[in-house]
Amino acid sequence: MMRKLLLSISFLLISFLNYSQNSKIKFGVQAGLNYSTFLGYEVPKDFGHYYSESPAFAFLGGINFEYQIKEKLSLKLELNYERKSQNADNTIEISADFDTPPQVYNYTSKKNYDYLVSPIMLKYSFTDKNCFYVNGGIFMGYLLKSNATNDLEKKDGLDNDPFDTTDLNNKTDFGLAFGFGKTIELNLRNSIFIELRENLGLINTSKNNVWGNGEVKTNSLNLIIGYQLN
Numbered sequence: 001m002m003r004k005l006l007l008s009i010s011f012l013l014i015s016f017l018n019y020s021q022n023s024k025i026k027f028g029v030q031a032g033l034n035y036s037t038f039l040g041y042e043v044p045k046d047f048g049h050y051y052s053e054s055p056a057f058a059f060l061g062g063i064n065f066e067y068q069i070k071e072k073l074s075l076k077l078e079l080n081y082e083r084k085s086q087n088a089d090n091t092i093e094i095s096a097d098f099d100t101p102p103q104v105y106n107y108t109s110k111k112n113y114d115y116l117v118s119p120i121m122l123k124y125s126f127t128d129k130n131c132f133y134v135n136g137g138i139f140m141g142y143l144l145k146s147n148a149t150n151d152l153e154k155k156d157g158l159d160n161d162p163f164d165t166t167d168l169n170n171k172t173d174f175g176l177a178f179g180f181g182k183t184i185e186l187n188l189r190n191s192i193f194i195e196l197r198e199n200l201g202l203i204n205t206s207k208n209n210v211w212g213n214g215e216v217k218t219n220s221l222n223l224i225i226g227y228q229l230n
Contacts, residue, residue, distance in 0.1 A: 030064055
């Protein structure tokens with residue numbers, strides 16, 4: 001699936017570059033912040049004292065192509081490298097023996113998932129100068145790698161070495177993407193844009209069973225700043 005996706009994107013890239021003089025076609029780059037978490041399951045209340053999860057900030061960056069279908073309607077394709085993360089507060093108690101009070105350790109752990117993500121969206125501009133717009137569509141993701149880290153100091157047999165979790169997850173992700181943004185034209189050929197976008201994963205990304213027979217679905221909010229040339 002991913003090989004077909006990359007071949008399709010490569011073909012589109014070549015086509016867009018060959019017809020870059022066409023005013024209906026825009027090519028650009030973007031980068032931004034990613035605020036993500038994972039849905040589809042709940043941590044049991046009995047574990048709340050020892051383990052609680054929260055969203056985390058990460059990053060994204062990539063390239064974009066846009067084809068003007070009508071005056072205010074266009075088709076937009078992107079290819080982004082995107083990290084999706086989640087924090088967790090942890091508490092563990094370790095006793096050397098039954099006669100010694102347990103040592104309590106509080107630390108923060110983080111799950112990181114590095115994806116190659118391709119959103120395909122329709123974009124509609126609803127002002128006369130095409131300044132403000134909304135867009136929506138689908139995204140397809142391919143997991144490059146994932147790991148778990150923590151800030152636990154190395155003591156009493158504990159360490160904070162990253163743990164690779166790539167093989168515990170499915171490679172593909174799929175979901176819906178929709179956002180709101182503003183385009184600022186610098187001149188006839190150059191423009192910048194800023195967009196707030198929600199990405200809602202629809203499929204289970206975990207190979208293993210999770211709490212309550214649930215699933216692990218990605219969910220991220222992007223703040224994107226980009227540049228386009230036509």
